[in-house]
Amino acid sequence: MxxxxxxxxxxxxxxxxxxxxxxxxxxxxxxxxxxxxxxxxxxxxxxxxxxxxxxxxxxxxxxxxxxxxxxxxxxxxxxxxxxxxxxxxxxxxxxxxxxxxxxxxxxxxxxxxxxxxxxxxxxxxxxxxxxxxxxxxxxxxxxxxxxxxxxxxxxxxxxxxxxxxxxxxxxxxxxxxxxxxxxxxxxxxxxxxxxxxxxxxxxxxxxxxxxxxxxxxxxxxxxxxxxxxxxxxxxxxxxxxxGREINNMFPEPVLEKGEIILSVKNLNKKGKFSAISFDVSAGEILGISGLMGAGRTEIAEAIYGLSPADNGTIHINGEEIKIKSPQDAVANGIGYVSEDRKRLGFIPQLSVKQNLTLASLTEHCRGIFIDNQKENVAADQMIADLKIKASGRNQKVTHLSGGNQQKVVIGKVLAASPKIIILDEPTRGIDVGAKFEIYKLINSLAAKGIAIIMISSELPEVLGMSDRIMVLSKGIQTAILSRKEATQELIMKYAVQ
Amino acid sequence: MGNKLTSRFRDIGQYGIFLAFVIICLILAFSTPKFFTVSNLMNIGTQVSINALLAFGVTFVIITGGIDLSLGSMVAVTGVLAASFAHPDTYPLIVPVFIGLAGGLAIGAFNGLVITKSKVPPFIVTLGTMTIGRGLALILSNGRPISNLSDSFNFIGGGNILGIPFPIIILVLAFLICSAILNKTILGRYMYAVGGNEPAARASGIRVNHVKMWVYTICGLLSAVGGILLTSRITTGQPNAGAGFELDAIAAAIIGGTSTSGGTGTMTGTLIGALLIGVISNSLDLLNVTSYYQQVVMGAIIIGAVVLDSMGKEKS
The missing domain is CATH 3.40.50.300 (P-loop containing nucleotide triphosphate hydrolases)
Incomplete structure (x- = not known):
């Protein structure tokens, strides 16, 4: 041996x-x-x-x-x-x-x-x-x-x-x-x-x-x-x-909650999920937990219009809206950070700046022309706000680390000034140090009054970040737990139900 | 400024091809005195213009990850269409031009529509349109060349303004407009996004199908400009014109650094690609090389350019 x-x-x-x-x-x-x-x-x-x-x-x-x-x-x-x-x-x-x-x-x-x-x-x-x-x-x-x-x-x-x-x-x-x-x-x-x-x-x-x-x-x-x-x-x-002890991975939760922004009622999609109903308030983080194949990503994609639900209603600020495509979702103030960063997150050939402004380009233009000055300012602002480590706004995204790529994707969504953000596995494939920064970022968004839905496979992450946790099992919601009552054991119990 | 210029060239990955182009021009200037004469350069410009117009169009398409094989047929259809309305003392010049352009627009939009609605790969859709277009050109012309065109129409391909051939003026205008679309408009940015990562572009809220409709339509429009130019230059609407033009156009785009997998490419690169093809065939003419050998040389250059490009990418 x-x-x-x-x-x-x-x-x-x-x-x-x-x-x-x-x-x-x-x-x-x-x-x-x-x-x-x-x-x-x-x-x-x-x-x-x-x-x-x-x-x-x-x-x-x-x-x-x-x-x-x-x-x-x-x-x-x-x-x-x-x-x-x-x-x-x-x-x-x-x-x-x-x-x-x-x-x-x-x-x-x-x-x-x-x-x-x-x-x-x-x-x-x-x-x-x-x-x-x-x-x-x-x-x-x-x-x-x-x-x-x-x-x-x-x-x-x-x-x-x-x-x-x-x-x-x-x-x-x-x-x-x-x-x-x-x-x-x-x-x-x-x-x-x-x-x-x-x-x-x-x-x-x-x-x-x-x-x-x-x-x-x-x-x-x-x-x-x-x-x-x-x-x-x-x-x-x-x-x-x-190279350092991380005693508390998760930042202090935001305590002030506003009014209900997003309200989902009885959402169904055949073979994927059924009877999904929940509310999210301004400044609230709703965690979604469940095993693989429980329908978490499918619900997110339905709300964002990537793969719309068969029936059910979505209300934003009390008003019913129809979402048939991502354009509808963006127009209604919904942003989505996909779990599949490479496939759905960024455009590898484009620079940090070009990726950051991709979802909000119409705000940085005069007529059909892009306003370079405006775009540069917006990109630099986002790079500074999110502390993206890049050699400059013109660096290609593919040359960034996973954590910084994720920040670019979040930045792209934020640039469109959403009221609701769906984060699907926001820290997947990201190293420990960068995870902490992403958590801080998520909390700061909540503090600004954005309603956040966070899907995660990592129980400590869901428990550490969420105000409430919706647990899914085989496409059905089995519980919505408050931050106080939720434990790893309880989530698992509902997840395998 | 100098620094900005070099970094821009490196950025668009055509430094090598630009250098190759300059070197070839220098060699030619020394080996044949006829090369660097005003009349020969104007000649090259005129010869290059049609291929360059088609290449600009197909560059948009290739950047979005697509391909258009129907360019040559669109040249024929639009040329025949325009010629039918360009006989002396019939309609004012604007009519044949407008009808030709509308024809290209329609076929391009048809390509875009079928590609976005059916999800059939662009290669196959435009292969079909290529054959349909050729058939249409033969139907519209009864299979015969349409000659006896008005002087004003023939000016488009054969006239001069202040000594500069009109096709060159069109070429320069088209280049400026296409560059602006690609670099300065939202549509241009979205083209790169769609070709670079279509699912991510869709998830970013970009109307991917709109972008595709635009590029195929623009491509059709530019083919129509090419078709009108060609018809005017040869003073005949030829139903068999433009066969194989699509391949020369695609070659110019590729030599200029446009990646066939989508997401990268520039108009400057494509212009240099088209000029390089033009300069080489012109010089082989001047050096009395037969056209058979010219084809071999051209093929070798296409492969060589892409090999150099991919080697450059590996290094970085």
Missing amino acids: TETILQIKNLTKSFSGIKALDDVQLTIKKGEVHALMGENGAGKSTFMKILIGLLSPDSGEIVFEGNTIKNSTVNEISKRGISMIHQEILIIPELTVAQNIFLGREKEILGNKSGWLNDKNITIKAAEFLSELGVDIDPNIKMKYLSVAQMQMVEIAKAVSNDATVIIMDEPTSAISDREVSALFKIIRDLKSKGVAIIYISHKMDEIFEICDTITVLRDGKYIATKSASELDKNSLIAMMV
């Missing part, structure tokens, strides 16, 4: 003068599950890209099974036995499970030199590896019919078939259910007992403490420490990651 299999020393990598990794080290022992932790931007992905040969380091040494690895390609490194399960799984959907497992290695694996394929052999071989992992997947089925969790299993089978001795898993649980997580953990423990080392990257603290033996923390591209998981707890780990 104590034999070192992979050792990385003094690794440094710069991008155009900025050090992404500065003298980083990592030691992986045979059969251990080693967590690599750090905020977004700490250098984890650059580190892993170097390890699997996608990037080459400026300096430093990688010793794997006693040999120094230098200038190796992705292929050579995977042949040596280091495999990575990427967060966004790389598969060919139209090929079968077996074809995917052996893709690119058909000749070597099957000892077949002719160039003709033998799908039967591939299938038999694939079945062997899958059953070795204890995974019940038909190797003949096309990849596109599998769930994300099953695809992950196939990726792991691929790594195992490659005789991987080190497997890197990047956020493996970000898109799978709790039950699938426990199946994954069983496989990880299995691999571990066979001496395979796992480098486990995740933001989810509970998982880290459940599955990992050792934890290495990076911060701002620097190595902070490596500790045994048993020496640490959540708070001390967060402190290592952010």
